[in-house]
Amino acid sequence: MRALVHRSQIARRIIIAGGTLGMALGAGFLMQTILVDRPATSPVATASSSVVPVSRDGKEQAAGAGQTGQRAPTGQMVDGADLTAKNPDLDLSDVALTSALPAPPAEAPIPGGPDGPRVVRASMGAEATTPVADVPEEKPSGQFPCDLSLEARVTGAAMVDLSLGAPCMVNQRVTLHHHGMMITASTDESGQAELRVPALAENAVFIASFPAGDSAIARAEVTSLEFYDRVVVQWQEPGGLQVHALEYGAGYGEDGHVWNGAARDISAAVEGAGGFLARLGASEVPEARLAEVYTFPSGTAKREGRVVLSLEAEVTRGNCGRDVAAQALQVFRGAKAQAREIELAMPDCDAVGDFLVLKKALDDLKIARN
Numbered sequence: 001m002r003a004l005v006h007r008s009q010i011a012r013r014i015i016i017a018g019g020t021l022g023m024a025l026g027a028g029f030l031m032q033t034i035l036v037d038r039p040a041t042s043p044v045a046t047a048s049s050s051v052v053p054v055s056r057d058g059k060e061q062a063a064g065a066g067q068t069g070q071r072a073p074t075g076q077m078v079d080g081a082d083l084t085a086k087n088p089d090l091d092l093s094d095v096a097l098t099s100a101l102p103a104p105p106a107e108a109p110i111p112g113g114p115d116g117p118r119v120v121r122a123s124m125g126a127e128a129t130t131p132v133a134d135v136p137e138e139k140p141s142g143q144f145p146c147d148l149s150l151e152a153r154v155t156g157a158a159m160v161d162l163s164l165g166a167p168c169m170v171n172q173r174v175t176l177h178h179h180g181m182m183i184t185a186s187t188d189e190s191g192q193a194e195l196r197v198p199a200l201a202e203n204a205v206f207i208a209s210f211p212a213g214d215s216a217i218a219r220a221e222v223t224s225l226e227f228y229d230r231v232v233v234q235w236q237e238p239g240g241l242q243v244h245a246l247e248y249g250a251g252y253g254e255d256g257h258v259w260n261g262a263a264r265d266i267s268a269a270v271e272g273a274g275g276f277l278a279r280l281g282a283s284e285v286p287e288a289r290l291a292e293v294y295t296f297p298s299g300t301a302k303r304e305g306r307v308v309l310s311l312e313a314e315v316t317r318g319n320c321g322r323d324v325a326a327q328a329l330q331v332f333r334g335a336k337a338q339a340r341e342i343e344l345a346m347p348d349c350d351a352v353g354d355f356l357v358l359k360k361a362l363d364d365l366k367i368a369r370n
Contacts, residue, residue: 146167146169146214148164148208148215148216149163149166150162150164150206150216150217150218151163152206152219152220153220154222156269156270157198157228157270157276157297158198158227158228159196159197159266160197160199160220160222161195162193162195162208163192164194164208165192166187166210166214167191168191169210170188170189171186171187172186172211173185173186173210173285174186175208175209176195176206176207177207177208178197178200178204178207179201179204179205180327180329180337181234181329182291183281183289184290185282186284186285193208196278199220200230200337201222201225201336202221202225203219204220204221205217206218206219225331228269228295228297228299228331228333228334229295229296229331229332230293230294230295231245231293231294231328231362232328232331232337233292233326233328233342233362234289234290234291234329235289235290235325235326236287236288236289237283237286237287237318238318240314240315241290241326242259242311242312242313242314243259243260243277243309243310244258244259244311245294245309246310247274247296247305248306248307256274258274258275258276258277259277260279260292263277264276269297270297272300272301273302274296275296276294276295277292277293277295279292296365296367298332298333298365301368302369305367306364306366306367309362309364311326311357313344313355313356314353314356315352315355317349319346320348320352321346321347321349323344324346326341326342326343327340328340328362342358342361
């Protein structure tokens with residue numbers, strides 16, 4: 001059942017019903033493929049050099065000097081000799097200027113020697129030669145190795161504190177993978193990140209993966225998971241999804257209504273009094289993967305009863321008129337996670353501010369007295 005509702009603080013009014021909901025239920029761990037984008041190898045830039053004309057006395061020639069066909073004044077030294085001195089009968093006035101008909105420069109000879117072609121560098125009148133074979137080949141500079149670390153420490157209510165260290169991954173997006181759950185985090189200016197994550201398996205494995213392909217892994221034994229039931233709903237923004245739990249017949253806005261606006265903390269679960277909700281993921285990162293996880297202490301509950309679960313989606317400018325894909329994972333008393341695919345056809349943008357309610361997207365919890 002799906003209904004579009006308008007929410008006040010407590011009262012809720014149904015506006016329109018209908019639409020489609022597609023869900024596929026599967027047992028066992030949800031296997032997900034970690035896809036990383038590897039940047040293409042950057043091409044190596046090549047440098048080019050230019051040759052500056054140099055006169056025999058080592059000084060650079062002025063622009064345009066020494067070109068073929070230019071008139072040489074009387075007494076000019078050409079190739080170290082005075083033309084008028086060697087050829088007194090030569091009438092230089094009969095030489096016609098041909099600068100208006102420029103000729104391509106003659107191909108410069110390639111310096112050589114017994115060792116083969118040589119590279120010539122002209123600088124301040126000095127000629128330095130280096131065999132081509134001795135010129136080192138330019139190679140692309142590789143990335144510096146990055147020492148990644150991920151540490152896991154089990155805390156109360158089957159939660160795990162993760163410490164990620166990536167000193168060369170400063171202010172970087174990172175995806176945390178854990179038994180089918182995927183959330184987006186980010187490192188700080190020191191390349192560090194601290195996360196508290198609900199465990200979904202007793203033999204818990206956590207993988208922190210960066211877009212370039214670097215990753216770190218951590219494991220933890222979470223034996224207390226058998227005392228808890230867990231419900232995970234995950235999506236990629238913009239989705240605007242919310243998990244709502246009504247414990248022991250509570251109504252909206254009452255003490256037993258647990259959601260992101262009244263999430264509680266782990267102390268309620270540790271004491272067996274009720275459940276709590278954790279919202280995971282760095283929502284400030286574009287297209288972040290987010291999740292909400294509701295935990296109830298079914299193994300230590302002080303009273304029997306029922307927890308009614310529902311999934312809501314707020315209609316926003318980012319998701320109106322679009323299909324929103326989500327995924328639900330439910331873990332009962334430490335058993336293998338059950339997975340369910342959810343697809344929402346969001347209403348048009350004239351419904352912005354309303355909420356889409358799915359009452360059968362999640363399985364309710366039946367609590368027995370312990």
